[in-house]
Amino acid sequence: MDFELAAALKQPSDSKVILCVLDGLGGLARPETERSELEQSNTPNLDRLTEKADVGLTVPVGIGITPGSGPGHLALFGYDPYRFDIGRGALEAVGIEFPLGPDDVAARGNFCTLAADGTISDRRAGRIATERSTALVERLRSITLDGAEVFVEPVREHRFVLVLRAPDLGETVTTTDPQREGAAPLPARGADPASERTAALVNDFVAKALVLLADEEEGNGITLRGFATYPALPQLEDVWGIRAAALAVYPMYRGLAKLAGMRPLACPEGMEQQIAVAREHWDEFDYFFVHYKKTDAAGEDGSFAAKVRALEEFDSHLPGLIDLGADVLMVAGDHSTPALMGAHSWHPVPFLLSSRFSRGGSSQHLTEHECLRGSLGIFPAVEAMPLALAHAGRLQKYGA
Amino acid sequence: MDFELAAALKQPSDSKVILCVLDGLGGLARPETERSELEQSNTPNLDRLTEKADVGLTVPVGIGITPGSGPGHLALFGYDPYRFDIGRGALEAVGIEFPLGPDDVAARGNFCTLAADGTISDRRAGRIATERSTALVERLRSITLDGAEVFVEPVREHRFVLVLRAPDLGETVTTTDPQREGAAPLPARGADPASERTAALVNDFVAKALVLLADEEEGNGITLRGFATYPALPQLEDVWGIRAAALAVYPMYRGLAKLAGMRPLACPEGMEQQIAVAREHWDEFDYFFVHYKKTDAAGEDGSFAAKVRALEEFDSHLPGLIDLGADVLMVAGDHSTPALMGAHSWHPVPFLLSSRFSRGGSSQHLTEHECLRGSLGIFPAVEAMPLALAHAGRLQKYGA
Numbered sequence: 001m002d003f004e005l006a007a008a009l010k011q012p013s014d015s016k017v018i019l020c021v022l023d024g025l026g027g028l029a030r031p032e033t034e035r036s037e038l039e040q041s042n043t044p045n046l047d048r049l050t051e052k053a054d055v056g057l058t059v060p061v062g063i064g065i066t067p068g069s070g071p072g073h074l075a076l077f078g079y080d081p082y083r084f085d086i087g088r089g090a091l092e093a094v095g096i097e098f099p100l101g102p103d104d105v106a107a108r109g110n111f112c113t114l115a116a117d118g119t120i121s122d123r124r125a126g127r128i129a130t131e132r133s134t135a136l137v138e139r140l141r142s143i144t145l146d147g148a149e150v151f152v153e154p155v156r157e158h159r160f161v162l163v164l165r166a167p168d169l170g171e172t173v174t175t176t177d178p179q180r181e182g183a184a185p186l187p188a189r190g191a192d193p194a195s196e197r198t199a200a201l202v203n204d205f206v207a208k209a210l211v212l213l214a215d216e217e218e219g220n221g222i223t224l225r226g227f228a229t230y231p232a233l234p235q236l237e238d239v240w241g242i243r244a245a246a247l248a249v250y251p252m253y254r255g256l257a258k259l260a261g262m263r264p265l266a267c268p269e270g271m272e273q274q275i276a277v278a279r280e281h282w283d284e285f286d287y288f289f290v291h292y293k294k295t296d297a298a299g300e301d302g303s304f305a306a307k308v309r310a311l312e313e314f315d316s317h318l319p320g321l322i323d324l325g326a327d328v329l330m331v332a333g334d335h336s337t338p339a340l341m342g343a344h345s346w347h348p349v350p351f352l353l354s355s356r357f358s359r360g361g362s363s364q365h366l367t368e369h370e371c372l373r374g375s376l377g378i379f380p381a382v383e384a385m386p387l388a389l390a391h392a393g394r395l396q397k398y399g400a
Numbered sequence: 401m402d403f404e405l406a407a408a409l410k411q412p413s414d415s416k417v418i419l420c421v422l423d424g425l426g427g428l429a430r431p432e433t434e435r436s437e438l439e440q441s442n443t444p445n446l447d448r449l450t451e452k453a454d455v456g457l458t459v460p461v462g463i464g465i466t467p468g469s470g471p472g473h474l475a476l477f478g479y480d481p482y483r484f485d486i487g488r489g490a491l492e493a494v495g496i497e498f499p500l501g502p503d504d505v506a507a508r509g510n511f512c513t514l515a516a517d518g519t520i521s522d523r524r525a526g527r528i529a530t531e532r533s534t535a536l537v538e539r540l541r542s543i544t545l546d547g548a549e550v551f552v553e554p555v556r557e558h559r560f561v562l563v564l565r566a567p568d569l570g571e572t573v574t575t576t577d578p579q580r581e582g583a584a585p586l587p588a589r590g591a592d593p594a595s596e597r598t599a600a601l602v603n604d605f606v607a608k609a610l611v612l613l614a615d616e617e618e619g620n621g622i623t624l625r626g627f628a629t630y631p632a633l634p635q636l637e638d639v640w641g642i643r644a645a646a647l648a649v650y651p652m653y654r655g656l657a658k659l660a661g662m663r664p665l666a667c668p669e670g671m672e673q674q675i676a677v678a679r680e681h682w683d684e685f686d687y688f689f690v691h692y693k694k695t696d697a698a699g700e701d702g703s704f705a706a707k708v709r710a711l712e713e714f715d716s717h718l719p720g721l722i723d724l725g726a727d728v729l730m731v732a733g734d735h736s737t738p739a740l741m742g743a744h745s746w747h748p749v750p751f752l753l754s755s756r757f758s759r760g761g762s763s764q765h766l767t768e769h770e771c772l773r774g775s776l777g778i779f780p781a782v783e784a785m786p787l788a789l790a791h792a793g794r795l796q797k798y799g800a
Contacts, residue, residue, distance in 0.1 A: 377778040386464030390746040399468035400491050
């Protein structure tokens, strides 16, 4: 549903909606057992919910497309991930919960090692330790630029974020990373007057950084790429008329939720804690995004057993989530992370929506195979939002 | 399939197609029995047809979108309901079978009651009786406007239709309804020169109406909204090369069929009568739209039992429909109307297509659950037309 139609159809309601994202939910069968993580796990609460719910499989972005966390979540929040493509620099800044604003241009930075002739000998400065690069970032923070505020933030290992803040900066700036060793870093170039201004600031920053880093053996240079301005997404309240809260612990998901206009609530780690915070704020919001990270972490580690345990742990918290008493409860994933692959994948993701208007009766377990037979079929993740709001009585009839 | 491709692929044939729309066909399970209206009903004829047919579920407009009758039917007739969005006034005029033409602008009218200070004290004039409002409409028919023909038609209770006929009238005219009591009706305003002309005519009409209605206690004022010009839909014969007839009793469905270029045949109420009229005109047309209202009426009344009876009554007429001997017979719904909700809903709708080229063998009963396993899957209702015409041998190969 496009946002113009959404704005035309939205109607007020007292109903509550929960979107619980099990990060990296979808999996693949282990050849030895021919069972996926979901098929292997013992999830009696989820099974009971599945019997009466609408289930299906979401395609996060498109067939064959492996989503990052950004597009995977934004799709579930109702944003077409092609149309709302958040630049790498902005996503990196959001991912460390940097309070990115409308006057900011963010870039991903790498510390690199330069040879005596100025060419790059190591693009990642030997994957310098986070502690060491944090000290280097501290040094770069002394840099001042004419006409722009400068923020430098450590990320992990050789990575950092640079944010330039000034009115009317452009984002169409070429990378300074030659993408290979043996070549020198490139000067930044802007494609239009606003971006040329950004590029000039970037080149000035790099020149000053090289002076400050000159005595380093590893990490005596930097590269910058993925320049991106603040992604001004249409806000959930304007589009759908919902006040939304995020119960997420990791900065990346809190940041993504904030971009959509959700309020990230202060939240200690753990589903039980997240559910408790949701209960405290139950009357203030219409929509609650609850993020569960352990499924993805286990999948990324390639640990089938850990992912099964993460699913079973989630299942033990499900009654608490149900007890909140939402009119619509979704259990979804932003993408698949099969332990077999140890990485995100393009596979469609099991999806469940429980409301009193669910058709139910199509599946017994929330697994990749049973969801195939579900009442929702295979559908784009971006449709989860209008579907949920229909079940919540928050969308009027289209046409007479 | 877009209309350009349709026009390129269409080919002549002697084949016949029937689209039988069971209004509001889809339902939901009653929690007590966990069976939907279709699952509860005893439909031996439909069961026999289902076994050998292609079945699936149609999405009338989009995921989570609850369609009105207009978009629901137009989609089954092959019109993308987003692209061909028929304005409220035009739909209201079509709904009383007013012969709307290309020079017309139609609006929905309400009789309202005005207080002494000119503000609205009752937006619906106490839901004035149809008989009474028909008399008031008769009085409004004496109004003449400079440069436009005027038509006023009663609808039901406080509602009427106003049609202004003149060349080059615009439809982008603001409502005169302030949407609340205690406020005065608003002057109409046009957004462009053609619509300004319409607005001036509207304001003149309202001024003259107030004089004629001044002595009424209830219904001494009017509001007008939903201004819409004639929706000039591409005609079925031009797009698909089919001569189409409508066997529908209610004006709304006859009107919608006419917009698509179908001929609404004079038709007494009752499936048996509708089938008899189709038989009389069998040689004159290629495509027959048969409308069955009782399923929706029962659903809207929230009567599960009445909807089951309506389905069983339809089933008793199905042999007569089959006996017409069409090459392609579709049994479809314009939307779901679950008795549980007592209203139209967004849920996908069971769909059946029977031809000698059907795959068959996937389902035993035409129910929400069995259609999920059907050979057609879940698909947009707008694709029913090309699918039917393919089965009817009316579409050539695409590409060499």
